[in-house]
Amino acid sequence: MRGIVTDTAPESILRRTLKDVIEHKKTYNMMWFKTHHKRKDALGFAGNQLNIDANAFLAKINYKWMFFANPVIVRTSSEINKSHEACLSIPNKDYIVDRYDWVELDYEDDLGVSCSRIFKGLDAIVIQHEVDHLNGILISDKGEKK
Numbered sequence: 001m002r003g004i005v006t007d008t009a010p011e012s013i014l015r016r017t018l019k020d021v022i023e024h025k026k027t028y029n030m031m032w033f034k035t036h037h038k039r040k041d042a043l044g045f046a047g048n049q050l051n052i053d054a055n056a057f058l059a060k061i062n063y064k065w066m067f068f069a070n071p072v073i074v075r076t077s078s079e080i081n082k083s084h085e086a087c088l089s090i091p092n093k094d095y096i097v098d099r100y101d102w103v104e105l106d107y108e109d110d111l112g113v114s115c116s117r118i119f120k121g122l123d124a125i126v127i128q129h130e131v132d133h134l135n136g137i138l139i140s141d142k143g144e145k146k
Ligand SMILES: [Zn+2]
Pocket: 086, 087, 088, 089, 129, 133
């Protein structure tokens, strides 16, 4: 498959919890290759959106693309904001979604090194959107249509 997965039916890979990454560099390379012509106007790609069964995503954080494997949100703000979001897997629709103001994420980088970092603002929104994807959750499940 060349494009972004847009099949949101219950049996679609978009609805699955993905397998943990074991070969970090290989997974990163595959995701980087598959998004080559798609990164310009995007903020993130989850493994299942690329038809790759890997618990990993690419996200544009502070203007730079980063790879996140086996991510877990370990702490959040108590404050929640309304976020206006779109998704490459749900073309031409926008949703209003509740998102934490900041999140602390444990993850592994493309070399398999364990990392932990706090993300705020737009970065926090992107992280939450992509972690949802890896758990089979779409913005159409939790958001109101705008
Ligand atoms: Zn999405």
